[in-house]
Amino acid sequence: MILVTGGLGMIGAHTAAALADRGEEVIVTSHRPTPLPSFLAGRVTVETLDVTDREAFLALGDRYDIRDIVHLAGSIPEADPVDFFRRDLSGLLTALEAARAWHVSRFAVASSIGVYTGRPEIPWREELDLPLADLPHAIVALKKAVEPLTTFTLAGTGVHPVLLRIGSTWGPLMDPESPFNIIPPYVGALGRGEGVPPLYADDGGDFGYAPDTGRAIALLMTAGTLSHTAYNVSSGHRYTHRELADALAAAIPGAHVDLLDGRSGGSSDDPYLDISRLTAATGFAPEFDVGGAVVDYVAWRAANPR
Incomplete structure (x- = not known):
């Protein structure tokens, strides 16, 4: 056990x-x-x-x-x-x-x-x-x-x-208004037909x-x-807010996220995790990219409060 x-x-x-x-x-x-x-x-x-x-x-x-x-x-x-x-x-x-x-x-x-x-x-x-x-x-x-x-x-x-x-992990059961990840709050607001703050297109991170x-x-x-x-x-990939905005628009009818050009500050990339060691030890590969994850999460939230 x-x-x-x-x-x-x-x-x-x-x-x-x-x-x-x-x-x-x-x-x-x-x-x-x-x-x-x-x-x-x-x-x-x-x-x-x-x-x-x-x-x-x-x-x-x-x-x-x-x-x-x-x-x-x-x-x-x-x-x-x-x-x-x-x-x-x-x-x-x-x-x-x-x-x-x-x-x-x-x-x-x-x-x-x-x-x-x-x-x-x-x-x-x-x-x-x-x-x-x-x-x-x-x-x-x-x-x-x-x-x-x-x-x-x-x-x-x-x-x-x-x-x-x-x-940075998000998904079903996360606080819908979590300060630690923007995706659940954006899904909630867009699903209610509300506007959301714009995002810098090239910002992103480890989702x-x-x-x-x-x-x-x-x-x-x-x-x-x-x-x-x-x-x-983690996923082993760095996702951008541009990819996230596209995923939200595809999964939620009428959803739109305004994108600002470039990054919010600095020129270095956002960090993410290399998962080669995990994959070598277990064969792990993520089943969800950001688009698939957003679709799955929107379906979950349609039937569940968080």
Whole structure:
């Protein structure tokens, strides 16, 4: 059985679904009672659990034969990052303690594309040293700290750490007004017949679609062997706002996004992740390009609130 913490969040739910697709028994945790997404109905076991509750977390091992953990549970930072760091690091350390106590085979944890901040090379590859740099968000700072904490804690235990350097991911179950990705808010506004702010045509970035992200993580958890600890997880492509605008116009009747010439600033390309290591280890290739992802998401939102 594979445990997915935060398994009813966007990435967690799609990871759980992809694991179930591969015939795995899956248990997911959720911090509070949460409606089960339709694509998980009857396919996973749900435990309502605060991952910072050490006693409750470790008790899962008394009820289930858990052989692998995917730790995706996380929270939203407050203005003061101290409480956020304390809460999410507590959850990480509890999950790591469980991994060691249960002698699991693999422990995967969510890292971020943001750990590469400061590297000028594009695309970003796992071989790059992570620089000391000003980071754009508390979540990125946390993810950068998670990596050495995880590898050090699991060293010599027989548990294989898997650091998931996840690119900008969006899709079903994402907050429709998320500040972290423009696509869900644009889909919502355009679907309501509202105007949206213009975009610079040549801006863009690393857009991974949640079902692809979940499938990539599931493949890493079920691969026969893994030769590395860090894996980039994303589409492996840099998409532009011009491509996004075309996709939105094709998927939503009457939709139009005004495009401004060029880029919003600077001359360098927007970064994206190289996924050669992921593909070599698992055979992963994304099923969705930006056009297919927008079509799929618009259909999902027609029947679901987020």
